[in-house]
Amino acid sequence: MKFNFKKISAIASSVLLTGMTMGVAAAGSFPAPFKAAGTSGTAVVYGAGADAMDATQANSIASYLASQMPTTGAPSGDSVLLAKPSDALNIGDTWSGTFTGTIDEDELSTLLAEGTYIADDNDEFSYEQKIELGAPTLEHFRDSDYESAAGLNEKTPTVGFKLGSSTYVMNYTLDFTQDAESSIDSNARADDIEGSDIPLMGRSYYVSELLNGTAATEWGKLTLLDSAAVGEVSEGETVTVSGHQVSISYIDADEVVYMVDGERAPASGKLTAGSSYKLNNGDYIGVRDISKLEVSGETGNTAFSIGSGKLEITHGSEIELNDENVGGIKGYVYKTSGGTTTATKINKIVLEWKTDEEIYLSPELEMVMPGFEAVKFTMNELERSEEEKIIVAKDSDTSMELTAPIKDGTVSLNLLFSNASGEFTGLGKAVDDRLLTTSGSTLVFQEKNSTGDDYHSYFVASYNVTAEGESYLLRAKISEDSTNARNETDIEKNVDGTWTTVCKEKIAADTCDIGDVTLTINAVNYTSGGLESIDIAAGTNVVFNRLYTAGGMGIYLPIEGVDTATVPGAINVTNGTVAGYSAASWFLSFDYEDKDDNLGKGIFNLTIDDTSTGALQVSQVNHAGSGGGTGLEIDETSTYEAYMVVTQGEVAPRVLHYTNPDEDYAEVYYPTGTSETSAKVYLTETGSTGTAVNGGSMVFTDAEKASWQAKNVVLVGGSCINSATATALGVTSGTCGSAFTDATGVGAGQYLIKSVDGAFTSGKIALVVAGYEKDDTAAAASRLVTMPATVDTTAGKSYLGVVGATGTSTLTEM
Structure with missing residues (x-):
């Protein structure tokens, strides 16, 4: 029979942070x-x-x-954060990849304390304890079994750990730095080890039996009794140990019968040193020692332990607790090479935790080590700064609009427009309402073209250095100053939908400063009823083809280029044939920060395409529909959530892809301030709790x-x-x-x-x-x-x- 531990336990004081967070009202029971x-x-x-x-x-x-x-902060008691000061646990990271090396007394001073083991013959041997971590991955997932265990609605995506069957979780090792030596008796038993107390996973166990193995480096079987409470009792007296009243019903030189709370132990027969018996309440009483001379009138005495039970470790097999297998935990008892049939040494004891079924770790569910239940893994809520929202959606069937927060407020600008059949024909909203961009350092803004028709409506100027970026949505209003016989221009910026003048009556050779953006007016052209334009040069670190949000997300604006150009933003609307860079479809590329807020360290894209009826939409996320290859549907909403961890998961922008109604659109949620997104996962003793x-x-x-x-x-x-x-x-x-x-x-x-x-x-x-x-x-x-x-x-x-x-x-x- 396999011991059926509850592998997942809900924490009353914790919560799932992520899932149905923005743009979709959450549903379900209170x-x-x-x-x-x-x-x-x-x-x-x-x-x-x-x-x-x-x-x-x-x-x-x-x-x-x-x-x-959710719990906050480090748990009480002995615990270690699975991270390093310079390396947090980000989406896509693993435990062992983030917390490199082993965990020992330096991190868990109580649970993994170094010490001295005293054998039954009073010989002393030093030991160390350590834990080596597996590589579970912090990921965005959705799972019906998890939702049931956590008490969540169906189809609720979350960020946490989903461990499939046979996933390596950790190894615990008790390593004798001075290998513990014992003689071997005629029954192949280590008589100097048996009868002693040995530490294991923060608890003390009485060694009931240690059998020699036939392999040169493997012991056979180690049987341990929980030493949670130890006592002694003599004939004729009753002692109370761990709430149990214990007396002797029968004793001789080799055998004993106890009375425990009025219950005969064992129910029939007798116990010998090293044996144990399960009481009616589930506890075990184990015999540590029996002492009685075969002399009339001699009073017998026995030492015993009462605890949660008997633990058997057979090298290379699942451990047994109270004669039932503990799924997922294998034990290994190693010999020191060079032993004989009459004397050998224990080198180390290893407990391997490898899942035997699917289990989970999240802010709502903890992972407790089966059998021993001495350690557990806990996770606080995902640490993520307040998110800003970027919207990419159609403005009409023939125009796609970007709405984004920039330094001065939220702006909306049309990126591309198309004909009635969905092929792109230009940048902006329409032929007389255009967006102007360039990858070069100068641009010519035509408020009106040579025939006097409206042409360009706006352009973006951005300042960009390693860890700073700021953008402005601008336009030029060109006029003629007949009094002074000169052409001049006003530069206006858009703030929350309103145009305000930032540079007034500028002429050729003047500069215009907007924040850190500096523009030089090379020329101003004004022809009544004809061309009205300015030639603008970018200042140091200023570009005209990218927009930076207030939080630091870089967005590549469309740039008209040659057919073969496949750089972010490039599009050829006249004769382009490359998918994502042509009149048929275009990739809107986003470039996000790293954990140190350095700009441009990870890139992903949204595909702007048309439906079967020619209406524009966001059809794909990173070249795949339904939120991209990692998109997960929220409830039954036809809305898909995905975290972008294309090149690194330190920041992980979050995308919601709305696929109902017919014209799909997307929202991108980007953490502001300190942009790094991480999880605090702790390995801790099971009695620890989080901060209330x-x-x-x-x-x-x-x-x-x-x-x-x-x-x-x-x-x-x-x-x-x-x-x-x-x-x-x-x-x-x-x-x-x-x-x-x-x-x-x-x-x-x-x-x-x-x-x-x-x-x-x-x-x-x-x-x-x-x-x-x-x-x-x-x-x-x-x-x-x-x-x-x-x-x-x-x-x-x-x-x-x-x-x-x-x-x-x-x-x-x-």
């Missing part, structure tokens, strides 16, 4: 989506003028949510709107006393009594739980928890935290609760 948003993305709001009972309910909900939130989250930090009044409006919010109390609830329900603040009933259908002795999407911020849920009276609100809050699975927080869901006479309530979907 505490979703608040649990996924984490403390920083969640608020509980009550009315500033409400009765104190509403504040109590708000704190109750916040406390419940806090218990579901303070639920009080989530509680606000409706008057503190600036602090909570951008978050997922739980709104406690009705519209009569909570203005935020009134906003979410679309009624006037102060709507009470019958007016509240008319608006909601909720009357006396009833309450409402309703999920509203985008009441304060697009993509964020506002969950109304409101009763007709304060006692009804209390019943609603109680229902929410005591029976969360009964409340689906999908946007648009509403429930009517009816309060019973004893404070209980029933809930019906409206």
